[in-house]
Amino acid sequence: MDFQSFNNLLDTTKKTLSYYLTHITPSFSKKEISTMVNDLEEKGKVKTKSIIDGFMLMPMDDDVEDMDLSGYNKAQFTLLFQAFISAELESRRAVKWRFYHFLKYSKSMTGIEEVHANIASQDLPELDFILKTAGGDIILVFCDYILELSLYNKAREILSTINKNAGIQPTRIIFAASKTYRNIPMDETVDVNGIPLQAEIWVEWVDLEKPFNGEDLLIVNAKDKLNIAGFNFSGIQDVLDYVYKYTEGGQISIYKQPSFFSEAVQEDQQYVELIWKGIMIKT
Structure with a gap:
């Protein structure tokens, strides 16, 4: 969804x-x-x-x-x-x-x-x-x-x-x-x-195989932790572009908390899932 x-x-x-x-x-x-x-x-x-x-x-x-x-x-x-x-x-x-x-x-x-x-x-x-x-x-x-x-x-x-x-x-x-x-x-x-x-x-390309949905919270573990809403991005490449700009690079892990913004999901039902991990080198 x-x-x-x-x-x-x-x-x-x-x-x-x-x-x-x-x-x-x-x-x-x-x-x-x-x-x-x-x-x-x-x-x-x-x-x-x-x-x-x-x-x-x-x-x-x-x-x-x-x-x-x-x-x-x-x-x-x-x-x-x-x-x-x-x-x-x-x-x-x-x-x-x-x-x-x-x-x-x-x-x-x-x-x-x-x-x-x-x-x-x-x-x-x-x-x-x-x-x-x-x-x-x-x-x-x-x-x-x-x-x-x-x-x-x-x-x-x-x-x-x-x-x-x-x-x-x-x-x-x-x-x-x-x-x-x-x-x-x-x-x-x-x-x-x-x-x-x-x-x-x-x-406005929407990646049908993107590993997250608009209602997911994306958690970026870098030197400075970022929490961003999935609805801002059409695919994982957009997320990586954003992370490249707003972090210092290095070891990066991106998690999703599914349906974080959904009114139908209770807080105690939420969990996190790794969707991307790698080293980002900034030039």
């Missing part, structure tokens, strides 16, 4: 939802939450400062210990739960912010230095993120729940003129989606200001 949908929760009070939300790892800062809630609610009225009008430079805070959820109502708690925990929110904006969550714990390996999120761009409504790496590369990200040929073709049209209109010369293009059709011609290059680029696809 993976993490249950909102409608299957026995207790949907703000207190219970807050408990789940505070286990999102890595945590979100107050500014990040405000930006995401505003975007998920499709308000679109935010003053932004970025390399393009209508985009916001995200803080990508790493040192958030406790998420500040004060000031949000029950509907907004539900929205965040469905977007990040049960992942049942099937929309372009939900995929967009789940991709952002992935960027937070993988940025040290991907070299991402800046994330500019589309909050209210009228000129480039289809473009969701502009990423900048430490090496100066520019990566453009288009998101949708299902990657259809129409979005792919529209993106190609945008890319053919983006350098002229926005002064951006991308070096990589990523399409992020929960699902994709097979008719997307990914083998074709996209011409951007005379430079051919190969598009990439990031899909």
